[in-house]
Amino acid sequence: MYRILVPVDTDPxxxxxxxxxxxxxxxxxxxxxxxxxxxxxxxxxKDPDDADGIEQVETVQLARDYLEDRGYAVTLAEGRxxxxxGILDIAEEHEADHIVMGSRKRSPTxxxxxxxxxxxxxxxxPVPVTVVGTKSA
Numbered sequence: 001m002y003r004i005l006v007p008v009d010t011d012p013x014x015x016x017x018x019x020x021x022x023x024x025x026x027x028x029x030x031x032x033x034x035x036x037x038x039x040x041x042x043x044x045x046k047d048p049d050d051a052d053g054i055e056q057v058e059t060v061q062l063a064r065d066y067l068e069d070r071g072y073a074v075t076l077a078e079g080r081x082x083x084x085x086g087i088l089d090i091a092e093e094h095e096a097d098h099i100v101m102g103s104r105k106r107s108p109t110x111x112x113x114x115x116x117x118x119x120x121x122x123x124x125x126p127v128p129v130t131v132v133g134t135k136s137a
Contacts, residue, residue, distance in 0.1 A: 002027070005096040007037045007079065007087045007121075008059040013134035014102030015059035019066040021100050021132045029071035035094045036063045039079035039086045054078045084120035091127060099129045 004022055008015040022034055038057045054060050054076050064074045077094065079086030091099055101118050122129050 001033050002031055002098070003033045003035060003094055003096045005035045005037065005087065005091050005094065005099045006063055007039075007083070007090075007099070007101065008057075008063050009038070009083075009102060010057075010059055011102065011104075011134070012059055012062055014104070015063045016066065017132045017135040018100045018102050019063045020135045021130065022067060022072065023070055029073075033073045033075065034067050035075045035077050035090065035096060036060055036067075037077045037079045037087065037090050039081050039083040082117075084117045084124075087117070087121050088124055091125065097127055099125055099127060101129060101131045103131045103133055 006018045006022065008018060022032065025032065038054055038060050060076060064076065067074050075094070077090045079090055087099065090096070099121060101121060103118060118131055122131070
């Protein structure tokens with residue numbers, strides 16, 4: 001089973017882009033397990049071992065529903081702050097084979113450097129990281 005970690009932020013178009021990337025991979029849904037994560041602010045975390053809080057995040061629901069509707073097995077994992085460390089920890093904990101990050105639209109100069117979360121994950125991840133753009137509804 002190939003495990004893909006999809007860490008979503010609060011932008012629905014980025015979450016759609018990340019989910020669409022998974023769907024476009026050249027293998028069937030039954031060969032892929034997707035772990036969707038989002039780092040909640042500490043005040044929003046009721047119980048670190050309970051994924052109920054993460055289920056309330058719109059982009060988590062969107063990515064999960066998009067992928068489940070297409071036959072993917074989806075697990076939710078609540079990230080911790082700071083987000084980049086949380087993403088890397090979840091990737092290790094779930095033995096992810098690939099991380100699919102979303103990216104923001106940036107100016108030509110801004111495109112030279114990714115955001116700090118994407119940059120840290122790209123530099124520190126022991127598994128491949130793909131950075132994808134947005135996908136409109």
